[in-house]
Structure formats: C-alpha cells, structure tokens
Amino acid sequence: MESLVAVINKLQDVFYKVNLQKSQMIRLPQIVVIGSQSSGKSSVLEAIVGRDFLPRGSGIVTRCPLILQLQHVEKGNLSLRNANDGTSDLSEWGKFEHTGSKIYTDFDEIREEIITRTEEIAGENKGISSQAISLKIFSSKVVDLTLVDLPGMTKVAVGDQPADIEAQIEKLVYRFISSENSLILAVSPANADFANSDAIKAARKVDPSGDRTLAVLTKLDIMDTGTDATEVLSGGVIPVKLGIIGVVNRSQKDIKERKSIAKAKADEAAYLQANYPELAYRNGTTYLAKQLSQILHQHIAKCLPELRERVQQSINKCQASLNSYGAKITNQSTKVFAVLSSFQKDYCSAIEGGRNVPNTNELDCGARICYITHDVFTKSLEDPGLYKKMFPVEILNVIRNIQGIHSGLFIPQSVFEQLTKIQIKELTIPSLKCIEFVHNEMKKIALSQEHYSTKNDLTRFPKLAEQINSVVMQFLENRKKATEDFVNNLFKVELGYINVRHPDFYENSLQIVKLNNLELNQYNSINGIATSGHNFRASNSKTIKPKMETNDICYEASNNDRVLTDKDIHDCKIVEHLFNTYYKIVRKNIQDMVPKSIITFMVKYVQENLLTELVGQLNKPELFDFLLTESVHIARFRQETTDYLNVLKKAEKIINDVDAIQTL
Secondary structure (H helix, E strand, C coil), X not given: CCCHHHHHHHHHHHHCCCCHHHHHHHCCCEEEEEEECCCCHHHHHHHHHCXXXXXXXXXXXXXXXXXXXXXXXXXXXXXHHCHHHCCCCCCEEEEECCCCCCXXXXXXXXXXXXXXXXXXXXXXXXXXXXXXXXXXXXXXXXXXXXXXXXXCECCCCCCCCCCCHHHHHHHHHHHHHCCCCEEEEEEEECCCCHHHCHHXXXXXXXXXXXXXXEEEEECHHHCCCCCCCHHHHCCCCCCCCCCEEECCCCCHHHHHCCCXXXXXXXXXXXXXXXXXXXXXXXXXXXXXXXXXXXXXXXXHHHHHHHHHHHHHHHHHHHHHHHHHCCCXXXXXXXXXXXXXXXXXXXXXXXXXXXXXXXXXXXXXXXXXXXXXXXXHHHHHHCCHHHCCCCCHHHHHHHHHHHHXXXXXXXXXXXXXHHHHHHHHHCXXXXXXXXXXXXXXXXXXXXXXCCCCCCHHHHHHCHHHHHHHHHHHHHHHHHHHHHHHHHHHHHHHHHHHXXXXXXXXXXXXXXXXXHHHCCXXXXXXXXXXXXXXXXXXXXXXXXXXXXXXXXXXXXXXXXCCECCECHHHHHHHHHHHHHHXXXXXXXXXXXXXXXXXXXXXXXXXXXXXXXXXHHHHHHCCHHHHHHHCCCCHHHHHXXXXXXXHHXXXXXXXXXXXXXXXXXXX
C-alpha cells in the first residue's frame, strides 16, 4: 500500500506551482524545519538524506523554502525508476519539479541547481522569496519523509542583505509554522541557551503547549567542558511533547576534508554511547529520521479528514468565483444582446423605482427625477426674483412709445402683449434648467451600476461597458436637445399668441371695472407713488422732478422725469392687472407642461427606445470580438482560478483514492 507520506508528496507536487498564499489555504500536513543561521540545519538535513547536496557558505544560504521529499526505494527497483532515461542501474538520484523529467545522479549538480534556481527566484542580492523549490530524492538509504527547509533566522542585515531581512524571514517562517497542520522541527545548537534560541521562541509563539513541536539539539560535541545536555534532552528545560533529539554534526573541518556522512553517523553513535549511554538509543540522526517519518505518518492520518473537507470547500469557493464572472461564451450575439437587454431593464427599473435595495439615506434615481420636475421646478417658478415688477413710469413709457405721436383714448392691446411677453420669457430659464437637471440625473443613473444585475458582466467586459455608456450618453444628449426644442416651442406658442379669450383671463379681466373705482391713493400707496393735487410723482427709486411747471401741470418730461396724471395712473393700473393675470395663467401652463414634456420626450422616450438604440449600434457581428474582450484583471483571475480549481480537483482525487484503499 502506498504510504501516507507519498500521498502528501503527491499533493505537494500538485500544489507546487500554485501561489503560496493559495496553497497555504489548504494547509498540507508537513514538517517545517526552522532555526537560526549556523544552527546546524543543513547538516541535520544532509545527515538524514545521507548525501552532501545543500549549498553552504556565510550569511543566508537558504533563501527560499526547499520542499525536500524523501522516497524510500528498494535497491531492486532503482533501475525501473529511470528506465525511460536509458539507465540500467541507479543507486540514488534526485529530481526537481521545475526541471521536469531530468534526473540528477550527481549530488554536486543538485547543489548547483539549488543555487541557480535560488538566484532565479530570489535574485542575487541575498534577498529571500516565498516561492518554493521542490526536490525529490529517491534512495534505499532514506525513509519516506517530507521536510520544508526555511531560511535561517537572523538578527542583522549583512552585506547585500535587505535592511529588513529579519522581518522578511520572520514573516515567512510564521506563515508556514502557524498552520495547525504543520509540525515544527526546531533546530537549536547545544552550545547556546536552548530556552532562548530563535527556533524555540518561534515555535512556542505559535505552539505554546508544544503539541506539534519536535526539537533537535545540534553540536552536542562542542558544548563547554564540564557541561552536558542531559537535562535538555530529558525535557527538563523546555517541555516539547514530540521530543527533543540530540545529534552530532560534522564540523567545518569534516566537511572540508570530505568526511563521509556514513563515517559521521558512526562517530555520532560512538559519541552518544560514550557520553549519554542512557539516552543514546533515542538520539542521533538515524533515530531522528525514523522518528520524523513515524510522527509525520500519524499526523497525516489525523489531518486527512479535515484536509478533505477543506479541499472540498475550496473547490466550491473557486467554482462560485468562476460562476460569478460568467461561463465561457458560446454565442457572442446572444451574450451581447443579453447584456444590453439586462442593462436596459436595470436602467428602467432604477427610474421606475421598486428596487430590491432602496436607498435609505437620500432620494435617488427616479425619485430624484420626480423631485426635480415637481418640487424644485415649482419652487423655481415661484421665486420672487423671477418676476420683474415694472414701475408705473416704465409701463407708461411702453404705452407712450407704442402710441407714438398719437394720444389714444384707449390702451392699445399691443402694450399688454409686449409687457406679458417680457415676463413670459423669464420662465424659460428655470424650464431649461429643469431639463438640464433631469438630464444629469439620468446620466448619473446610467453610470451608477452598483445594483445592476449586469454589474459582473460590465466589469468582465470593460470595452462593452464603455461602449454602452457612450451610446447611452449620446442618446441622452440627443433627447435633451429634442426636449429643449419642444419646450422652446411651448414658449414660442405662448409668445406667438396671447389668448385674451382664455376663460380664466376673461373672468379676471372683468375686475378692471372694479379697479376703476379704487381710490387712487390706495393704488399709489401700494406702488409707491406720491400724490399732490393733480400731480402724481413716482417714488420707489424713481423720483420725478419737472423741469418747468405751470398751474401745477408738467409740460416737459424726459425719460423717467415726468408727472403722472390720473389717466396715466389709471392706464398703468389696467395694464399691470392684465399682464399679471395672464402671466399667472401662463406660469400655471408651464408648470404643468414642462414636467410632462421632460417625462414624455426624455425619460419615457429613453425607457421605451434605449434597447433599440443599444442593439442597433452595438449588436453587430464585426464588434463582438472587441466588445467581449475580458479585462486583463478578469482574464488573469479566471485563468488563475481555473488552474487552481484543476489543482484542487486533482488533490481531491488523490485523497479519495486513499480513502478507497483504506476502506478495502
């Protein structure tokens, strides 16, 4: 039966090319090796493998995670592993995930490839990277085991190292060891304070109870004379539930002199027997490798149910993410029409009201259009500043200018019409502003797509969204112009024919008779006219001083400098009453017709014809490829999510195969 470690190795192979942050979401059961620089990590790993293969040197040598998969293979099966390479017999070899099927039988080449790959990933400036290197080693001398070797923890940046190298390494270390599925192999040198070693402190921070920590005490042979590690190895200093195992490393002299690992293991066993006879059986590199393999098997078996559930959850999440951005397009015309149709429906719904997510903070969309065309527009028509009150002298000037050399007994109708038109023209300003406000609101609705059902499609296809907005903006601009033309025509109608037979005007004009019976002083007091005998001078900033008077009658007046007679006052009263009456009728008409015009020629017209406009301009075969180009962000997201989904499905199959075998 395939070992559980081999199963995890398969899963690590599957997740190898996936972004680290995503792969960490799955949290594979694994052993993570941590320790400070020069703590002896490399020596421990090489002793477990039984070969020299790791880069060595001063400073940080391991600058990215190294996933080391050890696979035990019986000697008789070694040649079968490389039959396709034409090699008939192999003792042991290595293989990198990033180099494909290439076989490495020379472990010096393995070391050089690690160095080369590290520089490709992390650069040549001693920086670090979270991207992992995956190395498999097949040998009859190893046990099934997988380890993740991390960069050695450091305190001070040296040479080309980044100034924040300590923080970078610490972040990387905690990212791996924080997972409950990670076992921690904390490597500490025996010639330093064990309780305060970087590895032990990091392990205790994420695993205070020590349930998933196994400590390795290296360099037992170089402790100070007269001291030993018995208390530490017995767990008397720091309680570590998975155990504390002491080892003897090869010294730098041993490495330079090419002392074999086999000889080093023999010397290690002799040293332990001589110095720690009672503890020798459960210490040393050979015991460490077997213990790690056993612990990892047990840990994997424990984690498999949770791992299966997490993989399934991730599959569901990935599938939901892909679904949110739509499936692969099989019919471009159908897709474009569907987006255009949904956009038009959402746009019209926003105007009509009744959306699922109403705004509780302020009026928006259709409600604002209603507010603008009724409340705002009505108040603007009633603004006192809009009505240009004319002084009696100004009215009299209009009368006299129209009469010319004639001194009529009656007031010409054209006087009333001229003054009325002047006043009516003032109503065009708020009317056109109302159109502008509604136009801006309709543009805002088109651009505010937060609650549109087409939101994801518009995000997915930015060029289609851009073209939709362009068509809508131009369409609205055209409707604004058409509505302005219609409203201007309304004013042309009002100005073109003054309907003195209007029922409301006719009835009110009868009050002129009553007006003739008003006391002049009452009218004068209202309009600010001072009276004296038969002379009436305009006050209210229009003071009149006659240049020459005879018998209190003014014979000469220029512009506003004239004296008003009883007839003048009488004529002014009649004209003012008439054009005020008619102005109110027109204002009432405008207050009713302008909102109707805006709703009919702009709002309703757009609602009824927008889809036709969009389809006519955009639903064209020659535009489909352009319009349905996905955004760079969405395309990248889709590809990454699809790749990750495939990885998860492969992982699910691997786990399910294990369950099927165990069931049998």
